[in-house]
Amino acid sequence: MNDPVDVLIIGAGASGAAVAWSLAETKMHILCLDQGGWMKPSEYPSTGRDWEAKFYGDWSTSPNVRGRPEDYPINDDNSPIKVVNFNGVGGSTVMYTAHWPRLHPSDFKAKTLDGVADDWPIDYDTLVPFFEENDRMMGVSGLSGDPLSPLTHPPMPPQPLGLSGPLIGKAMNKLGWHWWPSDTTVATMDYEGRARCINLGHCTPACAQGAKASTDITYWPQAIRAGVELKTNCRVREILTDEHGMASGVVYYDKDGVEQFQPAEVVIIACNGVGTPRLLLNSVSGRFPNGLANSSGLVGKNLMFHPYAQIYGYVKEPTDSNRAPPTCLWSKEFYDTDLSRGFVRGYGIQFVRGAGPVFEAVASEQKGILPWGADHHRVFRKLHGHRLGVSAICEDLPEEHNRVTLDPVLKDSHGIPAPRIDYTISENSWKMMEHGLARGREILEVAGATDICTNSPIPWGGWHLLGTARMGTDPACSVVNEWGRSHDVKNLFIVDGSVFVTSGGVNPTSTIQAIALYVADQMKQRLANLFD
Amino acid sequence: MSAANELTSIQRDDLRTVAAMIIPASDEYEVPGADDPAIQADMLATFGRDTAMVRAALDHLARLAGRPLAELDTARRDAVAQEFRATGGVAAATLVRVVLQCYYRDDRVLRSLGLELRAPFPKGYTLEHGDWSLLDPVKARPAKLRGAP
Numbered sequence: 263m264n265d266p267v268d269v270l271i272i273g274a275g276a277s278g279a280a281v282a283w284s285l286a287e288t289k290m291h292i293l294c295l296d297q298g299g300w301m302k303p304s305e306y307p308s309t310g311r312d313w314e315a316k317f318y319g320d321w322s323t324s325p326n327v328r329g330r331p332e333d334y335p336i337n338d339d340n341s342p343i344k345v346v347n348f349n350g351v352g353g354s355t356v357m358y359t360a361h362w363p364r365l366h367p368s369d370f371k372a373k374t375l376d377g378v379a380d381d382w383p384i385d386y387d388t389l390v391p392f393f394e395e396n397d398r399m400m401g402v403s404g405l406s407g408d409p410l411s412p413l414t415h416p417p418m419p420p421q422p423l424g425l426s427g428p429l430i431g432k433a434m435n436k437l438g439w440h441w442w443p444s445d446t447t448v449a450t451m452d453y454e455g456r457a458r459c460i461n462l463g464h465c466t467p468a469c470a471q472g473a474k475a476s477t478d479i480t481y482w483p484q485a486i487r488a489g490v491e492l493k494t495n496c497r498v499r500e501i502l503t504d505e506h507g508m509a510s511g512v513v514y515y516d517k518d519g520v521e522q523f524q525p526a527e528v529v530i531i532a533c534n535g536v537g538t539p540r541l542l543l544n545s546v547s548g549r550f551p552n553g554l555a556n557s558s559g560l561v562g563k564n565l566m567f568h569p570y571a572q573i574y575g576y577v578k579e580p581t582d583s584n585r586a587p588p589t590c591l592w593s594k595e596f597y598d599t600d601l602s603r604g605f606v607r608g609y610g611i612q613f614v615r616g617a618g619p620v621f622e623a624v625a626s627e628q629k630g631i632l633p634w635g636a637d638h639h640r641v642f643r644k645l646h647g648h649r650l651g652v653s654a655i656c657e658d659l660p661e662e663h664n665r666v667t668l669d670p671v672l673k674d675s676h677g678i679p680a681p682r683i684d685y686t687i688s689e690n691s692w693k694m695m696e697h698g699l700a701r702g703r704e705i706l707e708v709a710g711a712t713d714i715c716t717n718s719p720i721p722w723g724g725w726h727l728l729g730t731a732r733m734g735t736d737p738a739c740s741v742v743n744e745w746g747r748s749h750d751v752k753n754l755f756i757v758d759g760s761v762f763v764t765s766g767g768v769n770p771t772s773t774i775q776a777i778a779l780y781v782a783d784q785m786k787q788r789l790a791n792l793f794d
Numbered sequence: 795m796s797a798a799n800e801l802t803s804i805q806r807d808d809l810r811t812v813a814a815m816i817i818p819a820s821d822e823y824e825v826p827g828a829d830d831p832a833i834q835a836d837m838l839a840t841f842g843r844d845t846a847m848v849r850a851a852l853d854h855l856a857r858l859a860g861r862p863l864a865e866l867d868t869a870r871r872d873a874v875a876q877e878f879r880a881t882g883g884v885a886a887a888t889l890v891r892v893v894l895q896c897y898y899r900d901d902r903v904l905r906s907l908g909l910e911l912r913a914p915f916p917k918g919y920t921l922e923h924g925d926w927s928l929l930d931p932v933k934a935r936p937a938k939l940r941g942a943p
Contacts, residue, residue, distance in 0.1 A: 308914040312840070315895040319843050329843075367942040374943055386942065405929075409937035423924025431928040440932060460918025470915040585919035598940045619907065623894040627816075628887060634816045634875065639823045646907065 275353015
């Protein structure tokens with residue numbers, strides 16, 4: 263048996279890294295187990311001539327396609343939106359667009375303001391110091407002063423507008439609609455040991471330059487220097503409990519596939535909105551027959567994705583194609599509720615600069631706008647390097663029938679039951695997506711775009727895995743309390759996107775990490791009576 | 795066993811034929827077709843995880859054609875191609891994607907497109923800062939973040 267630790271963190275991604283770093287100052291014995299290993303930037307796609315092809319294989323966003331040893335399969339056949347993620351030190355911050363909006367203050371009060379879903383048990387102001395700390399740790403670029411976004415203070419200037427940005431900006435100005443440079447975790451200057459962005463373009467499947475913040479190069483080096491221990495290639499099977507109903511540790515498989523028991527005084531789960539309910543539902547015992555921390559029956563329920571309504575077209579002017587980070591601008595014009603639009607709540611918009619030649623060819627052929635035969639070359643030259651994209655990130659409201667359960671058949675490489683997703687897009691979300699497509703078409707047409715295509719929803723767009731172990735003050739209606747502790751198991755905490763009560767209409771990683779830092783801070787303040 | 799050896803001679807011929815149908819050579823743009831020997835060799839060497847899907851696609855193509863694709867007259871070949879794309883599902887899409895991803899990394903093709911023959915890293919690209927005064931109308935417009943009680 264391994265020596266007991268004070269704190270055991272499961273998962274070394276966005277939230278696991280943040281909570282580990284924050285707790286390190288307590289000098290407790292902190293151990294993190296991750297099912298993946300350390301990344302090797304020298305092997306990242308943009309280091310090779312076949313960089314685009316890798317996106318369809320070893321660097322696919324889908325764990326089911328990628329199938330690396332550290333990935334676990336997910337049965338998402340019964341969902342129009344497929345789960346995408348990345349497993350390894352850094353988690354999905356290794357493979358994300360680095361778009362960095364925060365939830366808005368109004369997102370924490372959806373019930374009070376709009377009569378839907380529920381209010382969070384915490385508010386935006388509570389998280390502000392942790393947003394700020396996280397922005398400093400991750401290294402954020404942007405332009406302070408956006409009138410329709412929460413006030414931020416990015417330590418680095420925004421990404422250049424490039425060729426695509428002005429085309430979008432001019433169109434938005436003609437329409438009289440809000441737009442602003444996105445906050446991103448792309449370093450636009452040398453920052454804390456990270457080299458500045460040199461526009462490799464292929465940001466999503468990992469940044470060889472190290473300009474894009476991922477927690478393997480931001481939080482983890484500092485956490486490890488501060489004494490946190492990180493064991494890689496260790497996949498946790500289940501959390502065990504003692505006769506008092508407290509978590510006693512975890513059973514995991516080490517890098518050699520050998521079953522191990524790791525005792526711990528405190529267990530923190532940071533496995534994302536699919537991995538966390540999977541682990542809890544796999545942690546069954548006589549005392550917890552329906553899974554750990556599941557007396558409410560809500561573990562795995564209320565899964566929220568953010569359906570993406572994507573529309574793009576082609577302008578005569580050259581765009582940035584693959585020679586820039588893909589996202590640089592956002593709009594909050596349609597973020598807040600306006601019932602005259604036919605739906606409640608709203609969506610953020612992120613603009614996309616363009617695509618590389620292989621991606622352009624594959625996508626356009628599939629859409630039927632790039633022909634086979636003699637005309638292929640002429641049409642390709644009209645499309646490539648001329649694409650502009652608009653994506654509406656639609657707020658997904660919590661619905662219990664959208665859920666993560668355990669698949670009765672599918673298992674991972676260690677024989678652990680895999681997650682199954684059952685998810686449908688609500689009528690409200692469909693209306694929101696249609697509205698987003700219509701507004702996106704207006705933007706593109708004002709920009710002069712033709713050959714307009716849509717993906718609604720983006721089928722491989724299940725980036726944001728939220729809501730499956732929601733926080734709240736009532737144990738009957740939530741899984742964790744207002745500071746991340748399980749209602750049922752007093753030494754069990756959850757810090758990832760599972761705890762979201764509502765999803766907002768923005769990318770969630772900034773808020774996920776702010777919550778992780780907030781929970782860590784609450785734990786530090788309550789160390790003397792943490793289990794009361 | 796290499797991917798090349800996993801395709802029969804007839805399948806390799808059909809792959810070459812359908813690749814040329816997708817992207818024929820062009821004197822105007824000074825580019826080879828996707829049936830070019832070097833591009834075909836790239837495909838055969840790098841099928842990797844796509845091998846099974848490509849084989850399934852070629853099997854489907856063979857069923858539709860009833861004989862080697864190259865032996866069909868142009869009209870029949872075009873009809874088979876249309877049917878293949880319409881009914882081939884994921885396998886057909888994979889085959890087409892493999893053709894495109896190998897074609898659009900060939901030096902001659904990239905040169906014709908005016909692209910540099912290199913990986914993005916470590917040189918990267920230069921991006922213009924652009925005219926930030928474009929934001930002035932946004933700053934001037936009355937707008938207020940929705941509050942929360």
